[in-house]
Amino acid sequence: MGVVVAFEDKDTSQGGIEPLVGLTRADMERVNAMILSRTGSEVTMIPEVANHLISSGGKRLRPMLTLATAALCGYRGEGHVKLAASVEFMHTATLLHDDVVDESDMRRGKAAARMLWGNEASVLVGDFLLGQAFKMMVEVGSLRALDILSTAAAVIAEGEVMQLAAAKNTETTEDEYLAVIRGKTAELFAAACEVGPVIAGSSKGEAAACRSYGLNLGIAFQLVDDALDYGGSAGQLGKNVGDDFREGKITLPVVLSFRRGNAEERAFWRRTLQEGEVRDGDLAEAQALMRKHGALADTIERARHYAKMAKDALGLYPSSPMKQALNDAVDFCVARAH
Amino acid sequence: MGVVVAFEDKDTSQGGIEPLVGLTRADMERVNAMILSRTGSEVTMIPEVANHLISSGGKRLRPMLTLATAALCGYRGEGHVKLAASVEFMHTATLLHDDVVDESDMRRGKAAARMLWGNEASVLVGDFLLGQAFKMMVEVGSLRALDILSTAAAVIAEGEVMQLAAAKNTETTEDEYLAVIRGKTAELFAAACEVGPVIAGSSKGEAAACRSYGLNLGIAFQLVDDALDYGGSAGQLGKNVGDDFREGKITLPVVLSFRRGNAEERAFWRRTLQEGEVRDGDLAEAQALMRKHGALADTIERARHYAKMAKDALGLYPSSPMKQALNDAVDFCVARAH
Numbered sequence: 001m002g003v004v005v006a007f008e009d010k011d012t013s014q015g016g017i018e019p020l021v022g023l024t025r026a027d028m029e030r031v032n033a034m035i036l037s038r039t040g041s042e043v044t045m046i047p048e049v050a051n052h053l054i055s056s057g058g059k060r061l062r063p064m065l066t067l068a069t070a071a072l073c074g075y076r077g078e079g080h081v082k083l084a085a086s087v088e089f090m091h092t093a094t095l096l097h098d099d100v101v102d103e104s105d106m107r108r109g110k111a112a113a114r115m116l117w118g119n120e121a122s123v124l125v126g127d128f129l130l131g132q133a134f135k136m137m138v139e140v141g142s143l144r145a146l147d148i149l150s151t152a153a154a155v156i157a158e159g160e161v162m163q164l165a166a167a168k169n170t171e172t173t174e175d176e177y178l179a180v181i182r183g184k185t186a187e188l189f190a191a192a193c194e195v196g197p198v199i200a201g202s203s204k205g206e207a208a209a210c211r212s213y214g215l216n217l218g219i220a221f222q223l224v225d226d227a228l229d230y231g232g233s234a235g236q237l238g239k240n241v242g243d244d245f246r247e248g249k250i251t252l253p254v255v256l257s258f259r260r261g262n263a264e265e266r267a268f269w270r271r272t273l274q275e276g277e278v279r280d281g282d283l284a285e286a287q288a289l290m291r292k293h294g295a296l297a298d299t300i301e302r303a304r305h306y307a308k309m310a311k312d313a314l315g316l317y318p319s320s321p322m323k324q325a326l327n328d329a330v331d332f333c334v335a336r337a338h
Numbered sequence: 339m340g341v342v343v344a345f346e347d348k349d350t351s352q353g354g355i356e357p358l359v360g361l362t363r364a365d366m367e368r369v370n371a372m373i374l375s376r377t378g379s380e381v382t383m384i385p386e387v388a389n390h391l392i393s394s395g396g397k398r399l400r401p402m403l404t405l406a407t408a409a410l411c412g413y414r415g416e417g418h419v420k421l422a423a424s425v426e427f428m429h430t431a432t433l434l435h436d437d438v439v440d441e442s443d444m445r446r447g448k449a450a451a452r453m454l455w456g457n458e459a460s461v462l463v464g465d466f467l468l469g470q471a472f473k474m475m476v477e478v479g480s481l482r483a484l485d486i487l488s489t490a491a492a493v494i495a496e497g498e499v500m501q502l503a504a505a506k507n508t509e510t511t512e513d514e515y516l517a518v519i520r521g522k523t524a525e526l527f528a529a530a531c532e533v534g535p536v537i538a539g540s541s542k543g544e545a546a547a548c549r550s551y552g553l554n555l556g557i558a559f560q561l562v563d564d565a566l567d568y569g570g571s572a573g574q575l576g577k578n579v580g581d582d583f584r585e586g587k588i589t590l591p592v593v594l595s596f597r598r599g600n601a602e603e604r605a606f607w608r609r610t611l612q613e614g615e616v617r618d619g620d621l622a623e624a625q626a627l628m629r630k631h632g633a634l635a636d637t638i639e640r641a642r643h644y645a646k647m648a649k650d651a652l653g654l655y656p657s658s659p660m661k662q663a664l665n666d667a668v669d670f671c672v673a674r675a676h
Contacts, residue, residue: 171543171546171547175553175651208509212511212514215513216513255650302646305640309512313512313513
């Protein structure tokens with residue numbers, strides 16, 4: 001399946017994610033070591049399950065953002081490493097739990113942990129990682145950072161429950177969908193970026209700027225992910241094209257196609273997503289309807305709006321290689337669909 | 339002062355606001371009669387103050403939206419007239435209170451009520467109108483509509499307080515600004531549009547669609563207003579160009595200009611908006627900085643994003659003159675800047 005989403009602003013994304021990876025490399029090695037050491041337990045199933053997912057090659061964008069925003073704000077201490085590891089643990093915990101909720105078979109191109117160790121182990125090891133995340137945060141000793149990340153943990157769970165409640169409802173509005181992805185995805189990006197300036201002792205304005213950067217980057221990131229699920233390739237996704245479709249997930253490409261469609265098309269979406277009655281050729285039909293209504297291209301256009309907000313948020317900071325790398329990361333997230 | 343904002347999509351706004359005005363005309367006459375009858379009081383100052391503002395020729399877009407969404411959903415009863423009048427009373431009450439908070443001299447091209455009758459009378463007549471609004475809602479007898487509109491009243495007040503807290507802070511993020519205008523402007527648009535399907539007994543999906551239409555229309559409307567305040571003409575505004583600037587209001591054109599500006603420019607914004615030290619020629623300088631950074635054009639571009647969301651929200655409804663009129667109204671709101 002080829003890429004069906006066209007892009008205009010190729011030129012702005014020349015930097016890609018590489019500058020951010022490069023500038024955070026030394027600290028990320030320490031974060032990775034911290035992650036490995038903190039998954040250790042005498043209960044051998046815990047490191048097995050945790051490392052199955054952790055070692056499966058995610059981009060670790062979220063902890064990278066904590067390191068990057070701390071550096072952007074001139075942080076000189078040691079706390080950013082533990083906070084970054086906490087952020088990755090929170091992310092890993094939600095992935096383990098998501099796979100159980102969504103009954104997913106694959107994650108990052110490998111069998112999902114629940115397929116190898118079962119649902120119970122996935123849920124409990126997720127809980128263990130959340131606990132370890134809080135332990136590390138407490139060790140850093142910033143009450144404000146603890147407040148931000150624990151609030152995020154609650155908001156993420158709330159977003160997942162919202163998604164559950166909205167699941168399979170083809171009449172979901174774009175606003176309702178946005179509320180879900182703000183919770184389940186953007187909030188952790190926002191918190192990851194906000195704790196950087198917070199431990200650096202930056203002003204409220206800077207903390208709000210970094211938070212706004214992360215929040216809008218997270219929204220753009222999820223929108224592009226949702227478009228890729230219908231228009232990308234398995235290689236780009238680390239999972240199969242059409243997973244959202246098979247799971248009956250209502251994402252923006254569906255919201256737009258449903259609203260722009262005629263009665264017959266809406267019946268198709270209701271049958272496949274609401275009633276879960278998926279036949280051979282339905283995914284291709286879904287993709288054709290999305291093309292017909294420009295739903296993937298417009299999902300990416302909506303993502304661009306949030307990408308612009310993310311970049312304007314960082315405008316407060318003077319030019320620096322780190323600021324440039326963070327702006328490049330925004331373009332990278334939107335341009336992934338290439 | 340000429341118009342400095344350029345538009346691309348002139349063609350889509352051919353219908354303008356006229357179709358909506360035409361289709362709601364008969365009901366709007368009943369709403370206007372209701373409004374006049376409900377401002378009556380033996381305390382003669384009340385109708386004087388209320389009618390000074392009410393008869394000053396606002397567009398009455400909000401009650402029109404209640405009538406339009408009720409009609410769109412096939413409503414056949416009488417309750418829409420009182421709900422529409424309630425919505426206009428809520429709006430009038432907030433205008434009376436806003437002028438006191440902002441110490442405004444003018445409103446809709448006339449002296450503000452507080453300049454003629456004083457702050458106390460403006461506050462209290464606003465409270466009277468809010469009370470009358472709730473009385474009319476209760477008479478309609480829809481608990482769900484009451485819930486929506488009373489929640490809106492609380493959210494609007496919250497938005498105004500948020501604006502007070504954010505006032506003069508040039509480091510306000512775009513997200514924080516959006517939270518303010520969601521509260522102070524978009525929430526009433528959303529509620530005005532949601533009560534239509536609610537009294538029509540429509541499905542949850544339709545109520546959510548109309549709410550989403552109103553919410554995003556309201557955001558787009560306010561964004562364009564904020565751009566016009568720097569780039570429009572007094573005739574378009576019914577108030578003076580630059581009022582927001584003189585009042586130290588932080589709107590999106592300022593947020594973007596501040597973030598995109600250099601140290602010297604930021605000092606200008608801090609001096610004029612944060613410290614309130616405005617000199618001759620400062621408004622022209624503010625406008626020049628906005629042009630330099632494309633802040634007005636980008637504010638309108640951001641508005642277009644919400645305009646698109648509003649139109650997609652209504653996609654659920656079959657084609658009809660009323661649906662077309664509501665879509666035209668969105669284009670009209672964005673194209674006002676011409």
